[in-house]
Amino acid sequence: MRDEFRTTDEGVRFRDLNGNGVMDPYEDPRLSAEERVEDLLGRLSIEEKVGLLFHTVIEIGDEGELREEPGAISKSPTSVVVLGKHLTHFNVHGMRTAREGARWNNRLQALAARSPHGIPVTISTDPRHAFVENSGVAFAAGPFSQWPEPLGLAALDDVDLVRRFAEIAGREYRAVGIRMALHPQVDLPTEARWGRQAQTFGYDAERVAEMTGAYLEGFQWERLGPDSVACITKHFPGGGPQLDGEDAHFPYGREQVYPGGRFEEHLRPFVEAIRRGTAGIMPYYGMPVGLVRHGEPIEEVGFSYSRQIVTDLLREELGYDGVVLSDWELINDNHVGDQVLPARAWGVEELSPRERLLRLLDAGVDQFGGEECVELLQELLAEGAVAEERIDRSARRILLVKFRLGLFDDPYVDEDEAERIVGAAEFRAEGERAQAESVTVLQNRDRTLPLFRGGRPRIYAEGVATDALAGYGDRVAAPEEAELALVRIGAPFEPRDDLFLEAWFHQGSLEFPPGLVARLRRIAAHCPLVVVVNLDRPAILTPLVPFAAAIAVEFGTSDAALLAALSGRIPPRGVLPVDIPRSMDAVRAAFADMPDGTEDPVFRRGTGLTIG
Incomplete structure (x- = not known):
């Protein structure tokens, strides 16, 4: 694995990546990243340059082996995409153990070292330190330390804690070879129904900007x-104001609207990310409808297809010269088993894949997410439809990140060290404390909270494991037998399962079904009822207010952390990062792009009671 390492007569250790026995300038660790990029760029074939512009999904084989057949989502065997197609950026999905991840990284990097110039692989990931499991958005923590979702970090309103989380998450990523985070997600979730709020920092633009800066500092230093x-950093220029809250992963959610004229406010976190040196920016799938900026209508196409957005706004007006990575599958339809998700080519659906690729390049995109159709770009180059200089421009930005990360000098990791660092007891304890502290108490009649002050009550519970309750009270089978009821539920949504990924997205109405409300009211008639709602979206809590003794919300919390908070053992200190609307009528009447836009919310942003 490590026989590419050599030492010059002057004692300089380097990787002989092209196998010629000489330390070429791009292999020389003493040179600047810029100098090494220019040397390497002049050596690469067209095929190698083209491979740099694609960034697709990859899956780990059993016991950290390289998977040599298509996976559940990945399209090709590993050796085909690395050695045949010259791809060097991969978004990893499942990772069962730290040792497995580290071993797989080392095998993947050794495979990449066999390519003509030994360009190392950059392994990327969506968030994987919290609770949401959705292949289109994020992964549950698994072997990594587990924290509240970013919306829970926002509920803590603690910039230093955001930085600390990012430092820990970055350290765990590096231990297994992950060197690129496909986050932070700094959209302002101003449309209350939007299904991707859990991964945001709420919609106070200035506070989100501060947290964005701390997050980047923790990961990138x-x-x-x-x-x-x-x-x-994603999703430029802000993915929150989706029409009716429908997500732009899907054709019915393609429209992004600004009826309140707040486009510039949604830009604010990205301005801070650029100032802090974010390595990359990802535009969203959505297409703006009716947006006029500086007197000029913005073309109604997906943001990655828009030269007005990527080149005029991001590059020229905001001065960004880093990597622009498109969101996934903008060129080709995505076939997974017998399910199909149409290419998210909103506004340019009628174009062919080759025409879409040309539009993305012309807009200013550097790298195509979720795609590996290198032959398509090679054909366009051969025909003269794309100039090699245009490919060089993007390849230069992409290579510069790799060199700065030190991947050309040593991309390997230590399996034992990975096992020691990932999910270390100290990191888990910090994550669990953050989970408990992020619990947000909205109602507390008759000082129902903190719970369990009078010994071991008889508890009727739903949604809480028996072993977690055992340390606090005695579980009973019916509310009639209980001194206290504790019911944990998720925020409501309308289940859908027609398109690939759709079942994992929570969309539609925020109202609880009437049967659930009636059942909770019957429970409350027998004993004090504490309702805890997982707030991945701002549920309409209005019907619960009259009869619940206490209402709390959480943003990714284990049973143990939740009980620690409700008992006051770890006092909760969360405050709402978004409003809780009073009704769906208020939601429908609100402007999708306006923070605090619903009329007379039942609980306002900033609400959070202390207990004890």
């Missing part, structure tokens, strides 16, 4: 280097 994880 002051500047991108060998101890950094490169961040892709």
Whole structure:
């Protein structure tokens, strides 16, 4: 695995990546990243340059083996995409153990070292330190330390804690070879129905900007280097104001609207991310409808297809010269088993894949997410439809990140060290404390909270494991037998399962079904009822207010952490990062792009009671 390492007569250790026995300039660790990029760029074939512009999904084989057949989502065997198609960026999905992840990284990097110039692989990931499991959005923590979702970090309203989380998450990523975070997600979730709020920091633009800066500092440090994880800040220019809250992953959610004229406010976190040196930026799938900026109508196409957005706004007006990575599958339809998800080519659906690729390049995109159709770009180059200089421009930005991360000098990791660092007891304890503290108490009649002050009550519980309750009270089978009822539920949504990924997205109405409300009211008639709602979206809590003794919301919390908070053992200190609307009529009447836009919310942003 490590026989590519050599030492010059002067004692300089380097990787002989092209196998010629000489330390070429791009292999020389003493040179600047810029100098090494220029040397390497002049050596690469067209096929190698083209491969740099694609960033697709990859899956780990059993016991950290390289998977040599298509996976559940990945399209091709590993050796085909690395050695045949020259791809060097991969978004990893499942990772069962830290040792497995580290072993797989080392095998993947050794495979990449066999390519003509040994370009190392950059392994990326969506968030994987919280609770949401959705292949289109994020992964549950698994072997990593587990924290509340970013919306829970926002509920803590603690910029230093955001930085600390990012430092820990970055350290765990680096231990297994993950060097690129496809986050933070800094959209302002101003449409209450939008299904991707859990991964945001809420919609106070200035506070989100502060948290964005802290997040980037924790992952990337002051500047991108060998101890950094490169961040892709998303979704430019802000994905929150979706029409009716429908998500732009799907054809019915393609429209993004600004009836309140608040486009510039949604830009604010990205301005801060650029100032802090984010390695990459990802535009969203959505297409703006009716947006006029500086007197000029913005074309109604997906943001990645828009030269007005990527080149005029992001590059020229905001001065960004880092990598622009498109969101996934903008060129080709995605076939997974017998399910199909149409290419998210909103506004350019009628174009062919080759025409879409040309539009993305013309807009200013550097890298195509979720795609590996290198032959298509090679054909366009051969025909003269795309100039090699245009490919060089993007390849230069992409290679610069790799060199700054130190991947060319040593991309390997230590399996034993990975097992020691990932999910370390200290990190888990910090994550569990953050889970408990992020619990947000909205109602507390008759000082029902903290719970369990009078010994071991008889508890009727739903949604809480018996072993977690055992340390606090005695579980009973019916509310009639209980001194206290504790019911834990999720925020409501309308289940859908027609398109690939759709079942994992919570969309539609925020109202609880009337049967559930009636059943909770019957429970409350027998004993004090504490209702805890997982707030991945702002549920309409209005019907619960009259009869619940206490109402709390959480943003990713284990049973143990929740009980620690409700008992006051770890006092909850969360405050709402978004309003809780009073009704769906208020939601429908609100402007999708306006923070605090619903009339007379039942609980306002900033609400959070202390207990004890």
